[in-house]
Amino acid sequence: MTSNSRRNFIRNTAVAGVGTSLMGPQVFTSPLPSSRAVKKIIVAGGGIAGLCAGYELMKRGHDVTVLEASGRHGGHVFTARDGLSDGLYGDYGAEHITRPGYERYWQYLNELGVEALPYPRRKNLLRQIDGKFYTEEMLSDRSVLTKMGFNLTEVDYLSKHPYWDLVSLYNKPYLDKFTDEYQPFGVGYDNMDNTPIADIYKKGGASAKALDLLGGANTSALFELWRSAILKLRGVSQFPVDVFRLKGGNQSLPTAFAKKLGDRVQLNCPIQSIQHDKAGVRVKFKWMGEPQELSADYLVNAIPPPAFRKIIVTPGFSPEKQFVLDNVQYDSYQRFVFQCSSKFWEKDKISINIEFDSPDLWSVWQSADEIDTHRVIVLGTGAGGITPQRAMAVFKENYPGATKPTVEQVVSKDWTKDGFAPTCERVHFPMGQLHKFWPEIMKPSGRIYFAGASTDNLNWGMEASTRSAYRAADEIDKA
């Protein structure tokens, strides 16, 4: 960056940063531009984490290049418009944000002037359980709950608390011991990493029905209690109902980062190899199919480990880091965008926020409702490998109202087939292995730093990305 552009940038961001002091605690305010020496940094991956890290480093006056393998930036945060009518859109990737819970993310929305809208996708949820649909009122009715098989304590609890909060009945007594959301160890539960959380529920007196609902036979008790404690420490419920999305689609934030970064973001640049030593990094990549090489002082890897494994890194990582990169696991799914000609569910006086009991189509909800048209977008999530036509058939067959869903067309993004960003959110660490993943997953390796949805404590993708990107940028800035 030239000194002139650096000055301009500092001036611009100083203005942009004015509003940030209104947001949340001090830790989530925007830092002043760094007075340290300008460093050269390559950011590998132009998803939300890579763009955020690039933006944060640029803001501090460093010389940044973001290399993205595909022809678009944003990665898994992908808002689709192609083929949809009336300016409608659908979020193929990221779903929603919470407040509180996404403090770093909200700070960037405020800083970059990106608007968030309330997203009532979890209100008045209809749940299909064993083939039958239940409203929230039904799931707080004592006779319904008793008939479903819950025991008396559970029926008492669920008649006063939401259905999704059953887990709190059993894990609440354990959570107060956690005081630092980034520290799961040393609070008295270290020996519970090999204990299934289902055993904690059983110990608390959970019924067979509750155990079936809560699962947890393969989830470490230490991990799950820590996860619940993070939510508690952030002031977030187990299933936040008041959620938000971005006006115009969730890709608006990565796009805002990319706009600030300008030509520092280079697309169609798949990285082939990374060499690193105590002095810096050297990256071999292709640009428009031609071999290129770039050297820098530091590298932020914002490519998810399953894709990062394909890049040769020399010298290799420590066994501890390699274990994390080889074993961190993500989920993946398919997002369906149903373009409908009307709000057909209103005739039936039911909610369109539905959780289906189907392996093909798991849930549907309305989105993009700020667009001025009679048409509506209903988003759906389901399994990879299913055709959109089959998902539409499942939707029509399982929809609980009398009116036929007015689906004009369905388009989808099957993330399991994506060549660059097939991964969504990190899943639970395996039983008995938390100490192998944490905090190793966050640690830099020499001059390579790590950011992305897997590299923070909670697996909520967009906030984990912005938090980890900020952390990596901050550490490099201060190095």
Added chain:
Amino acid sequence: MTKYLALLSLVIIIALSSFSLYHQDNDIPVVEIIDPSNRSTVSYGSVINYRVNISDKEDGTSKYDEIQQTEVFLQLKYLPSEKDVSNYLQKEKQSEKAFILMKQNGCLNCHSLQYKLAGPSFRDIATRYGAATTTYEKLSEKIIKGSHGVWGDSQQMPPHPDLIKEDAVALARLVVQYGTDKNIDLYTGTEGTIQLRKNQNKNAAVLLLTASYLDHGIESANRKEGRAVAKIYLK
């Protein structure tokens, strides 16, 4: 009568031409391994680039990015000596059909041989269930009916109700075969970088590369697979 026969002949000709128009054969994709070249020699532990060209009359060519990267596979098989190559290729023919089924059903979108993706690796599956007829039966049930909660509590494998039992068993066999063979690797994409193994056990002298692509057929029917093999010497 003559007029009638002439008219009938015309109808038959039109019908036949329509038949040939709508029932054209799907061509087999042409697969070429460009790098590394066949019969070349590379060092143990070195890093090599690979490049595969795909050309299919119906789907297009990799040169113009018309081929989906995740549908191109490069299998690496380390063999002790050159004389094992023909035996291995013969043996591999028996699993060709199952590998095609694996591609058709998108298994490799969520599973890999040695790493966890959305689903467990084939190695983890083989370690847990072992190789036995009862294993194939059990796994085939999971493949057809779907599975949830075995490898973690958050991800489910969707059912594959259209698969017949025999095919599901063949898939299960291949999963375990891949999962137990420590001398095999699988890459996706028309190009990439391979970190070759070090010859720690002095038991691999040849690296057999098999590139393959299963095309999309005509309107998804009659899909055909193209393959190419390259033999690389390790020193």
